[in-house]
Amino acid sequence: MRVLRSAAAIGGTVAFVSSVEPPQHVISTFGLRDVDPSPLGADWDGGWRLGDVVLSPVADHARAAWSAKVRETLSVDGVRLARPVRSTDGRYVVSGWRADTFVAGEPEPRHDEVVSLSMRLHAATAQLERPRFLVQPPVAPWADVDVFVAADRAAWEAVPLRTARGAGAPEPLSSDGKTSLELVKQLATLRKPVESPDQLVHGDLFGTVLFSGSDAPGISDITPYWRPASWAAGVAVVDALSWGDADDGLVGRWDDLPEWPQMLLRALIFRLAVHALHPRSTSEAFPGLARTADLVRLIL
Template sequence: MNAPEPPDHVVKAFGLTGPAPIALTREWEGGWRIGEVVLSLVPDHPRAAWSAKIREDLYVDGLRVARPLRGTDGRYVVSGWRADTYIAGSPEPRHDEVVSLANRLHQATADLERPRFLTQPPAPPFTDVDVFNAADRAAWEDVPMRSARGAGFAEPTSPDGAKSIEMLKTLATLRKPVQAKPQLVHGDLFGTVLFAGAAAPGITDIVPYWRPAPWAAAVVVVDALAWGGADEDLVERWSDLPEWPQMMLRALIFRLAVHALHPRSSAGALVGLSHVVDVVRLIL
């Protein structure tokens, strides 16, 4: 679903002229293309400004990065909009390449500091950012979903929502302590990496989490198995990543928590996650 078309004062604030805006899709967060620039309405101002600042100077071998444009007054975000250079491509089911990209990207982000906003707990009125924040904590805190309950998230009432909570709590009993150090990672690479033939893959944003790098790779694998038609051998092909079974387990708990908490979750999404539950149980 696209954001409303960017207003004229925003277009002018980024110094843009030229053709009428063209609507883009999910990988651009429903943004609008004007020439070689994309304008996107941001859900969270601090995160958008942080991502822009990081992408401005981020260089990773074999990766195209959408670079931010500043407004005429030097800001990354103007009236809730950001501007980025357009990079060609669309998501493709090249799952191993996405995992490989994740590993290269997170080598480059390993020394970045933890943004202050990642330390803040979810708070009402809840946005999508709060949902993913609470779900992330659920996978790692001693009592899963404690942060969500403490923040006032409503317990899911749908049958599939209740089922996801039941599976989540059962899986949480299989967690073991991990030694991998947390760092800045991009936690939403599945379905957002752009491929254009033989060109290097590209990213349009960085969705930040403070978790071990193998966890972010595991999220890609969980998503690919659940909704991307990936073969189960994908799990084995990346099993040399540190503490892989536990990373897969925590990535799966994270996705089940998102399903339980997100108001737009569909019953069909749980079918794919249930399949991943069976796969992950075999490697624990």
């Protein structure tokens, strides 16, 4: 049995967990034969390539099946989308694994292109309905998905982190986790009402868009949230500033997006809340968030 280990991160702040090689019965159920799995790392959520197909472990069955169904028919101008590969009996997910067509490329610091892709992608996803699982609150015992749900709500609810505390979220023990909570409270006082409509968006584009030379950028998955399109672009910018060595001018180059300062603010609160709540948050990620907080304050 081989195990994939990576130092990559989820959204830059959470340490990536090892992925065990897909079991043989999963490989067979997806109709794959006579090819050895090779690890792809965090770019594919710990996926393993088998020829032209990638098998990736899924953190949440409902979200994985939803993403596969959407990507099966979604068309986005100038984007290479990984298409789902169904099992021999028609399933999108088998024993905690999904299968997708391989899309060549790797993440690169082409941050403006990621934001541009975000807007094209969300023009296409604007017509999608809100899946039921996006209405569900976080519940104990906490899984990764519950942390991100609670952190997302923290950026929008009247009392930040009320949902998290109501669901029994533990208080952070690290000094940077505690500082993140304080920043969330401070930044929340700078929020103003916004009018941009919510829609289906991909809320984790940083580090997941795949570039291959002059080819159109690729996307291997969609991490769904029900928020304004400019918020999703804001998350990509916050991540790029915090962990992608993006230049400070990235903020100003996209200031024509709807309600941009407030969307950046909420994206920042979201990432700070993830950092405070997630048990695998790393202290190395916090200085980037603190730097981004200083930049965002300047435009409010």
